[in-house]
Amino acid sequence: MTSDANTKLAFHHTFGVNSIRNHITLILGMDNDQYPLRVALFTNHTKSNRVLHHIIKPKGAAPKPHSTDDEKELWETLDGMVLQWIYSTVSNDLLETIVETDTTAMATSDRLADIFQDNKNSRAVTLEQEFSHIDMTDFSSVSTYCEPLKSLADQLKNVGSPVSNSRLVLQMVSGLTDAYRGVGTIIRRAIPVLRFIV
Known part of the structure; x- marks a missing residue:
């Protein structure tokens, strides 16, 4: 050399x-x-x-x-x-x-x-199923409930199926327990406003 x-x-x-x-x-x-x-x-x-x-x-x-x-x-x-x-x-x-x-x-x-x-399409279907059925009753707190929701939204984006911010908020609200029903109502009413802010 x-x-x-x-x-x-x-x-x-x-x-x-x-x-x-x-x-x-x-x-x-x-x-x-x-x-x-x-x-x-x-x-x-x-x-x-x-x-x-x-x-x-x-x-x-x-x-x-x-x-x-x-x-x-x-x-x-x-x-x-x-x-x-x-x-x-x-x-x-x-x-x-x-x-x-x-x-x-x-x-x-x-x-x-x-x-x-x-694997992109099959992963998107599986992740969408998980995202749509996540519920706060399976978690110990609001923050531990929100983390996997955000993670699943990020994963869906990575496989070409992005989740809008308003849909993410709606999914989060729909899975809240009865103890957070009042907060959920306030958030639902604010979603049209949030759509323009985010």
């Missing part, structure tokens, strides 16, 4: 990442709806380490062929590191689904996208 290639290897940003889990703590699993969040975090991390082209094809440009064996070796080393980042940020069940020999980081990233895009 030439001294120039050794210099590139020695100073590439990617080699400074000791553990991807220090930068991306989210573990993506088959049963969660955090894929859009994971994509944002992972894309930003690869961009900041100058290896975004290992998971996303540059627009309008054909990939440049490696002009030397040293360039090819550097590309393969970096691709292997990005692939390891992908493997380290998914659950074991998802890892078993996406792992392949002789693959690239981009191919694996595309497989992940296919898995979560295919």
